[in-house]
Amino acid sequence: MSGKITVFDLEDFFNLSSDLFCIIGQDGFYQQVNPAWEQVLGWKAENLIGHPWLGLVHPEDITISHLPTEPQQQLHWDSRYLHKDGSYRWLCWSLSTSQKGLIYAVGKDISQQLRRIEALQTERESLYNLLNQxxxxxxxxxxxxxxxxxxxxxxxxxxxxxxxxxxxxxxxxxxxxxxxxxxxxxxxxxxxxxx
Incomplete structure (x- = not known):
């Protein structure tokens, strides 16, 4: 049994992940996306390839620094991202650039976690209001x-x-x-x- 990773193993990893994987060109446009995009956000690959990655980020969450520009540069940030149904989901992003200038991005849907945090904050506020009485x-x-x-x-x-x-x-x-x-x-x- 060999410990070497083959191109097929990497493709499996890319295609089987439940996280959003994508490759973005130097121009900021999608070049490749994995199937999780359709499962999480409803977008098929043909809806995305050739379109700008930042085009689906909520306008209030966009800043110029959200795409890495230097080789091997890494960025991490959270933003709302457009679902095909018109709603937004909160995603946690990790982006890095290759030596060739391609941007590799991994997004994780954190919407449910944020809803749980909001629910806990609401419960805490209700408790504090009760204690204040x-x-x-x-x-x-x-x-x-x-x-x-x-x-x-x-x-x-x-x-x-x-x-x-x-x-x-x-x-x-x-x-x-x-x-x-x-x-x-x-x-x-x-x-x-x-x-």
């Missing part, structure tokens, strides 16, 4: 004496703790409290009650 003050205490998350009631009682340590914001001290119940939690790993 509580009549009791609430805050998160990291071990570095900063003040992590804090709710609206905390701000009403102690003011804005931004750029302050917990002992400054809560007790008005210049150094950590000698018997801080919060730090007893860190040391004992047990809940503490205090007033």
């Amino acid at each position: 509580l009549p009791a003050f609430l805050y998160l205490q990291p071990k570095d004496y900063g003040v992590g998350f804090y709710n609206q009631r905390f701000r009403e009682v102690f003011g804005d703790p931004s750029e302050k340590r917990c002992y400054e914001a809560i007790a008005g001290l210049k150094q950590p409290c000698p018997e801080c119940p919060t730090f007893r939690v860190f040391h004992s790993n047990a809940p503490q009650l205090w007033e």
Whole structure:
């Protein structure tokens, strides 16, 4: 069994990948695309070959620097890319140039990941809004004496703790409290009650 990669192996790799592979000429036009383009974005090879690669990038995401120009130069960026149905998908791109000036680009659809991130952010905002409605003050205490998350009631009682340590914001001290119940939690790993 030989460990050598043949041209056929490379073609298989190019054609079987679920990522978008393409070769772009020095003029910025498609020269070759793999079948994943049709699966991910609905575009067949004949729709793309001879057309500009940047032509399908969302206009707000285009900058002059998005195609590498120097040999062996590599670029990485995210952009919205036009689906054949008229919608846009978020793609993460890796581009590099060959010695001959061809641009090799690999795109990965990250739309679903971004939707999950947005959903988590929405959930977090909903939780923060709920915590801001509580009549009791609430805050998160990291071990570095900063003040992590804090709710609206905390701000009403102690003011804005931004750029302050917990002992400054809560007790008005210049150094950590000698018997801080919060730090007893860190040391004992047990809940503490205090007033």
